[in-house]
Amino acid sequence: MSELLTIGETASRSGVAASALRYYEERGLIASVRAGSGHRRFPRPVLRRIAFIVFAQRVGLTLEEIASELGKLPPDRAPTRRDWSRLSSTWTARIDDRIAELERLKAGLTECIGCGCLSLERCRLANPDDRAARLGPGPRYWVGDRPVSAPGGAGTPATCAQESAKIAR
Amino acid sequence: MSELLTIGETASRSGVAASALRYYEERGLIASVRAGSGHRRFPRPVLRRIAFIVFAQRVGLTLEEIASELGKLPPDRAPTRRDWSRLSSTWTARIDDRIAELERLKAGLTECIGCGCLSLERCRLANPDDRAARLGPGPRYWVGDRPVSAPGGAGTPATCAQESAKIAR
DNA sequence: TCCGCAACTCAAGCTCACTTGAACTTCAGC
DNA sequence: GCTGAAGTTCAAGTGAGCTTGAGTTGCGGA
Numbered sequence: 595m596s597e598l599l600t601i602g603e604t605a606s607r608s609g610v611a612a613s614a615l616r617y618y619e620e621r622g623l624i625a626s627v628r629a630g631s632g633h634r635r636f637p638r639p640v641l642r643r644i645a646f647i648v649f650a651q652r653v654g655l656t657l658e659e660i661a662s663e664l665g666k667l668p669p670d671r672a673p674t675r676r677d678w679s680r681l682s683s684t685w686t687a688r689i690d691d692r693i694a695e696l697e698r699l700k701a702g703l704t705e706c707i708g709c710g711c712l713s714l715e716r717c718r719l720a721n722p723d724d725r726a727a728r729l730g731p732g733p734r735y736w737v738g739d740r741p742v743s744a745p746g747g748a749g750t751p752a753t754c755a756q757e758s759a760k761i762a763r
Numbered sequence: 764m765s766e767l768l769t770i771g772e773t774a775s776r777s778g779v780a781a782s783a784l785r786y787y788e789e790r791g792l793i794a795s796v797r798a799g800s801g802h803r804r805f806p807r808p809v810l811r812r813i814a815f816i817v818f819a820q821r822v823g824l825t826l827e828e829i830a831s832e833l834g835k836l837p838p839d840r841a842p843t844r845r846d847w848s849r850l851s852s853t854w855t856a857r858i859d860d861r862i863a864e865l866e867r868l869k870a871g872l873t874e875c876i877g878c879g880c881l882s883l884e885r886c887r888l889a890n891p892d893d894r895a896a897r898l899g900p901g902p903r904y905w906v907g908d909r910p911v912s913a914p915g916g917a918g919t920p921a922t923c924a925q926e927s928a929k930i931a932r
Numbered sequence: 933t934c935c936g937c938a939a940c941t942c943a944a945g946c947t948c949a950c951t952t953g954a955a956c957t958t959c960a961g962c
Numbered sequence: 963g964c965t966g967a968a969g970t971t972c973a974a975g976t977g978a979g980c981t982t983g984a985g986t987t988g989c990g991g992a
Contacts, residue, residue: 600938600939601939601940602938602939611981612938612939613980614979614981616940617979621979631940631987632940632987632988633938633939633940633989634939634940649868649871651979652864656978656979657978657979679872683872686869689868693862696865697862699818699858700855700858769969780951782950785970790949800957800970801957801970801971802957802958802968802970820949825948
């Protein structure tokens with residue numbers, strides 16, 4: 595196995611389709627050198643970069659965000675483990691936010707839907723925010739929101755009784 | 764406030780844009796009666812239906828899935844609280860799956876990325892499945908995966924040392 | 933030399949969940 | 963009666979993250 599991989603080798607080793615790799619290169623996420631024929635040759639360390647991309651996507655980052663993260667890696671030398679782990683260190687809070695919303699949704703299954711309240715206006719469970727609430731067209735990704743402080747509520751959802759009264763009015 | 768709401772009233776009460784409501788109606792998620800003029804009139808109970816839709820979207824269901832869920836409601840009478848809660852009762856497992864993946868990803872931040880292993884082929888952390896791995900083009904949503912049983916691994920990710928050796932080969 | 937696979941570029945297509953725009957009608961208030 | 967806001971339909975656009983197809987060239991083995 596040589597130092598340089600063809601796009602096919604890179605694809606099969608990373609599990610990412612060749613077309614996706616070309617797309618990543620076009621977006622500046624990865625780089626290749628070209629053989630005389632014009633064919634791409636990926637240096638082996640690109641595999642770790644691809645792995646990072648896939649991982650970051652699962653965490654919920656967009657390719658744009660991932661590109662900016664990758665831009666923080668040292669350009670002059672091969673990234674160390676420390677470099678990689680520094681990149682991902684900020685994600686923990688993000689993941690925790692997601693988990694927190696999922697827990698809220700789960701609680702809402704019994705509390706809000708179960709009781710029939712289901713208010714959209716104040717019940718935090720269904721209060722889009724973050725990327726899900728971004729303006730413009732396009733699909734709304736499932737994402738976590740952050741607690742909205744409501745007057746008198748201090749972040750606590752209104753009671754189901756209150757909400758039922760409101761929505762039924 | 765009358766029994767029937769205009770699309771504008773429905774939109775402002777639900778927080779969902781009028782264009783989205785038309786789209787939902789087109790998809791069969793909600794229904795309206797028409798005034799003589801051709802204007803939509805939504806019966807008040809549609810608000811609860813819309814709330815359910817928004818909630819279910821946050822949980823991660825597609826509109827198609829939501830439509831099929833709504834199809835389970837009794838057609839002959841107004842749904843009770845019990846009807847609503849029965850619909851959502853299956854979601855708990857789904858949410859739990861998500862939470863579980865997030866926890867795995869979080870652990871991977873220190874274990875896999877931290878140590879530099881980052882294998883795509885066997886490390887479960889970055890093993891797309893479910894909706895994220897659906898065939899065809901289109902955006903890949905962030906979703907949870909399920910443990911993949913690997914030979915000899917029985918669902919346990921290979922060690923970082925093994926993976927490092929593999930990816931570097 | 934020939935075959936067949938792999939790679940190349942570039943444009944277009946695809947999904948999802950909507951939004952936007954055009955061209956027109958209806959309703960409410962003065 | 964007039965005006966402006968709100969409603970209608972239908973077609974086309976949007977954004978993310980790719981894939982697919984067309985048409986061409988390169989590489990490796992028999």
